[in-house]
Amino acid sequence: MKVAQDNRLDTSHGAILYLEDVTVEFDGFRALNKLSLDISVGELRCIIGPNGAGKTTMMDVITGKTRPSSGSAWFGQRLDLSALTEYQIAQAGIGRKFQRPTVFESHTVFENLELAMKMDKRVRPTLFARLGGEQRDKIDAILRQVRLEGQAQRQAGLLSHGQKQWLEIGMLLIQDPQLILLDEPVAGMSDAETARTAELLDELRGKHSIVVVEHDMGFVAEIAQGGKVTVLHEGAVLAQGRMDEVQTDERVIEVYLGR
Amino acid sequence: MNKLFSRRAWCALACLVVLAALLPACNLAFAPEHALHVPDYLVGLAGKFMCYAMAALALDLVWGYTGILSLGHGLFFALGGYAHGMYLMRAIGRDGVYQSALPDFMVFLDWKELPWYWAMTDSFWYCLALVVLVPGALAFVFGYFAFRSRIKGVYFSIITQALTYAFMLLFFRNDTGFGGNNGFTDFKRILGYSITAPATKAVLYLATLGGLVGALLLCRWIVASRLGRVLQAVRDSEARLMFIGYNPLWFKLFVWTLSAVLCAIAGALYVPQVGIINPSEMSPANSIEMVVWVAVGGRGTLLGAILGAFAVNGLKSWFTAAFPDLWLFALGLLFILVTLLMQKGLLGLRLPRRPRRAAAAPRQELEEVA
Numbered sequence: 001m002k003v004a005q006d007n008r009l010d011t012s013h014g015a016i017l018y019l020e021d022v023t024v025e026f027d028g029f030r031a032l033n034k035l036s037l038d039i040s041v042g043e044l045r046c047i048i049g050p051n052g053a054g055k056t057t058m059m060d061v062i063t064g065k066t067r068p069s070s071g072s073a074w075f076g077q078r079l080d081l082s083a084l085t086e087y088q089i090a091q092a093g094i095g096r097k098f099q100r101p102t103v104f105e106s107h108t109v110f111e112n113l114e115l116a117m118k119m120d121k122r123v124r125p126t127l128f129a130r131l132g133g134e135q136r137d138k139i140d141a142i143l144r145q146v147r148l149e150g151q152a153q154r155q156a157g158l159l160s161h162g163q164k165q166w167l168e169i170g171m172l173l174i175q176d177p178q179l180i181l182l183d184e185p186v187a188g189m190s191d192a193e194t195a196r197t198a199e200l201l202d203e204l205r206g207k208h209s210i211v212v213v214e215h216d217m218g219f220v221a222e223i224a225q226g227g228k229v230t231v232l233h234e235g236a237v238l239a240q241g242r243m244d245e246v247q248t249d250e251r252v253i254e255v256y257l258g259r
Numbered sequence: 260m261n262k263l264f265s266r267r268a269w270c271a272l273a274c275l276v277v278l279a280a281l282l283p284a285c286n287l288a289f290a291p292e293h294a295l296h297v298p299d300y301l302v303g304l305a306g307k308f309m310c311y312a313m314a315a316l317a318l319d320l321v322w323g324y325t326g327i328l329s330l331g332h333g334l335f336f337a338l339g340g341y342a343h344g345m346y347l348m349r350a351i352g353r354d355g356v357y358q359s360a361l362p363d364f365m366v367f368l369d370w371k372e373l374p375w376y377w378a379m380t381d382s383f384w385y386c387l388a389l390v391v392l393v394p395g396a397l398a399f400v401f402g403y404f405a406f407r408s409r410i411k412g413v414y415f416s417i418i419t420q421a422l423t424y425a426f427m428l429l430f431f432r433n434d435t436g437f438g439g440n441n442g443f444t445d446f447k448r449i450l451g452y453s454i455t456a457p458a459t460k461a462v463l464y465l466a467t468l469g470g471l472v473g474a475l476l477l478c479r480w481i482v483a484s485r486l487g488r489v490l491q492a493v494r495d496s497e498a499r500l501m502f503i504g505y506n507p508l509w510f511k512l513f514v515w516t517l518s519a520v521l522c523a524i525a526g527a528l529y530v531p532q533v534g535i536i537n538p539s540e541m542s543p544a545n546s547i548e549m550v551v552w553v554a555v556g557g558r559g560t561l562l563g564a565i566l567g568a569f570a571v572n573g574l575k576s577w578f579t580a581a582f583p584d585l586w587l588f589a590l591g592l593l594f595i596l597v598t599l600l601m602q603k604g605l606l607g608l609r610l611p612r613r614p615r616r617a618a619a620a621p622r623q624e625l626e627e628v629a
Contacts, residue, residue, distance in 0.1 A: 063502060090504035102499040104492045111488055116503045123509045127486040171503060 022071035033235035049232035095172035105157030116171035162193035283461035313525035323558035326494030331419030333546035339523025346386035398519030442537025557604030
């Protein structure tokens with residue numbers, strides 16, 4: 001729990017996340033194979049790759065769901081992610097959106113955000129917690145940001161698929177994370193919803209470090225905007241660079257785009 | 260406090276409490292032939308049902324709200340009963356069959372002195388502390404290891420079932436020192452008052468009523484707090500909860516231990532009223548029956564748990580008198596019907612308004628803005 005209090009993340013070297021030679025093996029199958037990657041502060045990084053490239057496993061390693069068989073993952077200079085549990089990592093400032101939207105369906109939209117809000121999340125403070133005016137304002141602000149104003153009292157289970165995705169992003173934002181991981185944020189969204197999500201990510205650009213894992217090439221091309229794109233293949237980095245560079249890379253075309 | 264219930268609910272609750280309190284009063288105040296006289300058995304039955312309702316509340320807190328299905332809550336109920344029973348056995352003094360200072364069953368086993376764990380049990384208050392501490396400690400330790408190992412769902416349920424079964428076998432042994440299969444009975448007095456006197460019974464009844472109302476208010480307060488919403492989040496998506504920074508372990512442990520303690524208090528109130536506690540209270544069927552109460556009433560609603568305990572036990576009282584052999588079949592059938600046809604239980608029959616209210620809410624908000 002000590003980790004949670006250490007709010008000042010040491011990012012003096014300019015990077016917020018380092019993965020060094022991370023290998024994850026499941027029964028002899030290497031989901032990640034000496035993967036090395038670093039994300040800079042304030043960067044919006046898109047990660048693409050065919051199915052089974054290890055994108056979700058990489059997210060699992062960063063958020064503590066899966067332990068690397070070897071190699072290490074660092075948040076800032078000092079926090080060794082492989083030594084922390086899921087909730088410690090979340091408290092340290094890494095927020096994750098899952099591939100399938102997961103919100104608390106029987107709670108209202110407002111309550112979902114209330115629960116996610118950055119605060120002391122131990123048992124006793126939670127039992128006696130009362131919502132202050134400032135916190136209400138914060139929830140309202142997030143509701144506007146993720147385009148759910150007017151839905152506050154709606155049960156989250158009744159939202160559309162796209163709205164659930166936004167609510168989940170809202171739940172990340174209200175935690176005030178330094179690093180946001182988005183696993184296929186526009187999967188299953190309509191074109192209009194996808195466009196609005198791109199807008200939303202654009203607003204967040206620079207305020208948080210963001211890693212987006214995505215299948216939808218059009219969406220990646222739209223949000224990458226000259227930033228770095230990483231292509232994963234068989235658990236390792238295949239290519240890295242601007243979207244137009246990556247798209248013309250022979251190996252990338254062979255394993256992914258050409259298919 | 261006003262926020263716990265709506266004004267109407269507070270009024271209804273107060274009326275019910277007054278009504279319930281009138282039962283023993285009418286029993287004492289009017290002669291048996293008077294029209295307003297409440298017969299003894301009815302007071303006893305209502306007192307028993309209130310203990311069951313308290314146990315149902317406790318179970319609903321872990322099952323209905325947190326999604327942890329316990330098939331072993333009968334254990335905590337029985338342990339609370341045994342802890343209180345130890346005092347009641349000691350309070351018999353030398354009035355037992357063998358006129359010994361030791362409880363009769365120990366004389367029967369030819370024991371010469373009390374085992375160490377019976378020390379100080381002649382103190383009522385010490386035994387009350389045991390009622391809370393023993394089941395609480397057991398639940399805490401058991402829960403800690405189970406939840407830390409992330410044992411969930413049906414696996415957890417099976418382990419709780421095995422736990423209560425193991426304790427039942429343990430308590431069946433004479434050498435365990437809790438009266439073997441006869442358990443504790445033949446109580447004479449409590450705090451110096453005859454346990455069979457109508458006035459004592461009335462006081463026990465009122466204490467149970469107080470306990471039930473207290474438990475209801477406590478549960479309501481917890482459920483309405485942010486912690487209550489975290490508990491429901493554990494039920495709905497534990498993984499999501501971890502990834503927003505909560506450690507579910509302590510939340511589950513808190514509610515699990517609290518639930519065990521509430522259940523134990525219910526058991527402690529139950530034993531002096533029915534006059535007996537034996538290991539059959541720990542049999543798996545008893546714990547499963549508790550689950551049926553909650554399911555029938557409507558899990559995830561506190562009033563449902565209370566209603567279910569009264570409804571199923573009322574039915575049981577009638578059924579076991581009319582068709583004694585068929586009760587377990589009826590119980591099974593009831594459970595199947597409730598699971599298939601009314602998943603929200605009896606309260607669900609009355610609550611279809613709820614989703615409509617949820618849908619209407621955004622409009623209300625717009626009005627506020629305007």
